[in-house]
Amino acid sequence: MSQAVKEKSIYADAFREFSGRRAGEPVWVSRLRGDAFESFEAAGFPTTDDEDWKYTNVAPLARRAFVPASAAAEKLESAAVETFVSAEARRSRLVFVGGVYNHELSSLEAIPGGVAVEELGAALAGEHAEVVREHLGKLSGERGDAFSALNTAFAGGGALIHVPKEVEVAAPVQLLFLTAPGEGGSASFPRVLVVAERHSRLDLIETYAAAGGDGAEYLTDAVVEVFVGEGARVTHYKVQDDGDAAYHVASTRADVARDGAYELTTVTLGAQLSRHGIEVLLGSEGASCRVDGLYLVGTGQHADTHSLIDHRVPRCTSRQNYKGILDGRSRAVFNGRVFVREGAHQTDAEQSNKNLLLSPEARVDTKPQLEIFNDDVKCSHGATVGQLEEEELFYLLSRGLHPDLARNLLTYGFAEEIVEGIKFESIRAQLDSAILNRLRARLEV
Amino acid sequence: MHATVEGKEILRGIDLTVNKGEIHAIMGPNGSGKSTLAKILAGHPAYVVTKGEVLFEGRNLLELAPDERAREGVFLAFQYPVEVPGVSNAQFMRLAYNEKRKHRGEEELDPLEFKDLLAERAKVVEMDAGLMSRSVNEGFSGGEKKRNEILQMAVLEPKLAVLDETDSGLDIDALRIVSGGVNKLRTPENAIVLVTHYQRLLNYIVPDHVHVLYKGRIVRSGGKELALALEEKGYDWIKGEVGGQQTAIGA
Numbered sequence: 149m150s151q152a153v154k155e156k157s158i159y160a161d162a163f164r165e166f167s168g169r170r171a172g173e174p175v176w177v178s179r180l181r182g183d184a185f186e187s188f189e190a191a192g193f194p195t196t197d198d199e200d201w202k203y204t205n206v207a208p209l210a211r212r213a214f215v216p217a218s219a220a221a222e223k224l225e226s227a228a229v230e231t232f233v234s235a236e237a238r239r240s241r242l243v244f245v246g247g248v249y250n251h252e253l254s255s256l257e258a259i260p261g262g263v264a265v266e267e268l269g270a271a272l273a274g275e276h277a278e279v280v281r282e283h284l285g286k287l288s289g290e291r292g293d294a295f296s297a298l299n300t301a302f303a304g305g306g307a308l309i310h311v312p313k314e315v316e317v318a319a320p321v322q323l324l325f326l327t328a329p330g331e332g333g334s335a336s337f338p339r340v341l342v343v344a345e346r347h348s349r350l351d352l353i354e355t356y357a358a359a360g361g362d363g364a365e366y367l368t369d370a371v372v373e374v375f376v377g378e379g380a381r382v383t384h385y386k387v388q389d390d391g392d393a394a395y396h397v398a399s400t401r402a403d404v405a406r407d408g409a410y411e412l413t414t415v416t417l418g419a420q421l422s423r424h425g426i427e428v429l430l431g432s433e434g435a436s437c438r439v440d441g442l443y444l445v446g447t448g449q450h451a452d453t454h455s456l457i458d459h460r461v462p463r464c465t466s467r468q469n470y471k472g473i474l475d476g477r478s479r480a481v482f483n484g485r486v487f488v489r490e491g492a493h494q495t496d497a498e499q500s501n502k503n504l505l506l507s508p509e510a511r512v513d514t515k516p517q518l519e520i521f522n523d524d525v526k527c528s529h530g531a532t533v534g535q536l537e538e539e540e541l542f543y544l545l546s547r548g549l550h551p552d553l554a555r556n557l558l559t560y561g562f563a564e565e566i567v568e569g570i571k572f573e574s575i576r577a578q579l580d581s582a583i584l585n586r587l588r589a590r591l592e593v
Numbered sequence: 594m595h596a597t598v599e600g601k602e603i604l605r606g607i608d609l610t611v612n613k614g615e616i617h618a619i620m621g622p623n624g625s626g627k628s629t630l631a632k633i634l635a636g637h638p639a640y641v642v643t644k645g646e647v648l649f650e651g652r653n654l655l656e657l658a659p660d661e662r663a664r665e666g667v668f669l670a671f672q673y674p675v676e677v678p679g680v681s682n683a684q685f686m687r688l689a690y691n692e693k694r695k696h697r698g699e700e701e702l703d704p705l706e707f708k709d710l711l712a713e714r715a716k717v718v719e720m721d722a723g724l725m726s727r728s729v730n731e732g733f734s735g736g737e738k739k740r741n742e743i744l745q746m747a748v749l750e751p752k753l754a755v756l757d758e759t760d761s762g763l764d765i766d767a768l769r770i771v772s773g774g775v776n777k778l779r780t781p782e783n784a785i786v787l788v789t790h791y792q793r794l795l796n797y798i799v800p801d802h803v804h805v806l807y808k809g810r811i812v813r814s815g816g817k818e819l820a821l822a823l824e825e826k827g828y829d830w831i832k833g834e835v836g837g838q839q840t841a842i843g844a
Contacts, residue, residue: 538638539675540675540676540677542637542638542659542675543671543674543675543677544677544685544689545636545658545659545660545663546635546636546659546660546662546663546668546669546671547663547685547686547689547692547745547749548660548663548664548689548692548693548696548749549660549688549689549692550660550692551658551660553688553692554660557677557680557685557688558677558680560679560680561677561678561679561680561728562678562679563679564678564679564680564728565678565679568679
């Protein structure tokens with residue numbers, strides 16, 4: 149009991165201090181933060197007794213008092229940053245270092261007029277304050293989710309992206325969250341709000357990476373809320389390549405309006421412990437979503453994906469395809485719920501989770517769940533856990549490929565289904581090289 | 594040579610010499626051990642050689658891993674070519690080709706250089722360029738898969754090519770293309786072993802020697818006329834003769 153109390157109050161002083169620094173924020177924001185912190189204190193970090201956290205033990209990070217990043221973040225040379233910038237987004241990027249927005253490293257030249265891409269704090273004080281107020285926290289569900297609550301309480305570096313109706317943003321917008329070397333023990337709370345008004349188009353690339361100092365233990369606790377307007381389309385890539393010793397907990401929640409489309413692809417490469425919660429609400433007819441992902445983990449890594457696709461009304465479509473590659477002593481969790489409500493007739497939902505275990509010490513817990521409350525639907529789901537196919541391996545060997553290369557090629561082939569669906573060459577290339585480097589391949593593609 | 598799969602003896606004493614420049618046909622009824630022989634030569638892990646050796650240019654092939662055999666110049670055209678999702682045909686063949694070049698101490702080819710080479714070799718089996726960027730054998734028709742095997746043979750230029758029922762499942766046109774390709778790849782320096790159930794293939798690829806395999810042994814060897822005799826009389830002819838002998842020995 150005393151342990152629990154101690155854990156809950158671990159951030160109390162930090163929050164008091166943080167609130168003091170944020171005294172100039174609008175009252176509604178302070179109230180939102182205060183309420184969120186209270187619900188964090190009330191809930192505490194989840195334990196493995198909690199069904200949703202059964203396979204993911206956050207005790208190591210709950211015990212540790214990470215220090216919320218302040219303005220005095222470490223500096224990063226722009227050359228060190230460029231390697232993490234997607235080539236397609238050179239002139240449409242916001243860069244955050246240690247959870248703090250860095251104006252010098254950012255560029256908004258390619259953002260068309262009328263479209264807002266700005267740091268969340270600035271947005272609160274500017275002309276889009278009302279957009280933020282209308283949407284912020286409407287999806288994040290702080291109650292009962294300690295990490296989302298903690299994020300709302302401390303949300304610092306973050307962004308507002310607002311695309312007015314019928315505007316197509318040609319260049320992808322990249323939000324790059326970097327951790328500088330020497331930021332061990334720090335916590336950042338990225339908070340992103342995307343509002344795509346009706347018939348608009350947006351491509352978003354959300355990237356987390358450690359710029360050097362791979363061994364630092366830090367916490368990223370991110371919350372992203374996406375509002376896809378009527379007939380709008382948002383294509384969202386999340387690339388999580390945090391440092392080897394990092395903790396990454398994130399929540400991505402989207403609300404899709406009539407005939408809108410939300411396409412999310414997540415790539416999980418980094419962190420010793422990562423947890424990604426995804427929630428997509430299909431609350432108007434004709435709304436659709438595609439939620440794809442690839443997790444690639446090795447010794448010492450634990451990657452957990454929990455998703456919920458909520459079909460609330462008739463004639464919505466969802467597609468979900470997650471693939472995992474586990475090497476060494478690693479562990480992954482996939483829990484995918486597709487919820488089809490009573491009135492949601494003619495729902496069309498597919499879900500698949502396939503896992504490739506490259507080592508006898510790797511372990512995956514996969515649980516696809518379809519919960520259907522009406523019978524006029526087309527739904528399918530499935531999960532597999534397997535190893536490389538012996539006959540495929542022999543075929544490659546019989547052509548003279550060395551065993552390592554043959555295994556790498558088959559692994560690469562397994563991932564390709566997800567990789568080839570990625571629109572941006574820079575992400576595909578990053579993923580290819582991550583797969584191949586991870587497997588120590590000398591396979592250039 | 595003797596060999597077993599899952600503890601069951603399939604090959605019960607194979608003695609065979611193949612010289613370079615020769616084409617041998619191995620025929621036999623279903624279950625006689627033809628495909629087992631082909632897979633053993635390539636080093637399939639499911640088959641265990643219990644007795645004997647396979648000498649290839651003076652080395653015991655059985656001591657080499659499957660990939661080493663391939664780099665030394667042994668090639669198996671699969672009866673059922675394997676689909677490899679997510680790996681393009683061109684990429685696969687370039688990697689295999691470069692493994693071989695490295696083995697010989699030669700420079701690797703980059704994707705562009707290899708593309709030219711592949712386009713050239715593809716003519717041997719009239720292979721559509723569209724199939725090069727597709728995943729290996731995935732969604733290929735039966736005929737396309739077999740042509741793809743011969744294309745790999747054309748790319749890798751093996752010293753010993755074992756073609757395991759390459760004619761099965763082919764219509765007349767595909768059979769003509771595939772066998773035409775094999776004929777083009779025949780040189781005085783390489784050797785080809787055709788494993789087949791039917792004489793039909795041998796109208797297109799004319800063998801120097803024909804062997805009949807039955808119950809794990811070569812029971813009859815001869816020239817191409819042996820295949821014609823088989824076609825005429827059927828395998829029951831062999832079964833009858835051999836069966837009679839065995840009864841005699843047993844008695």
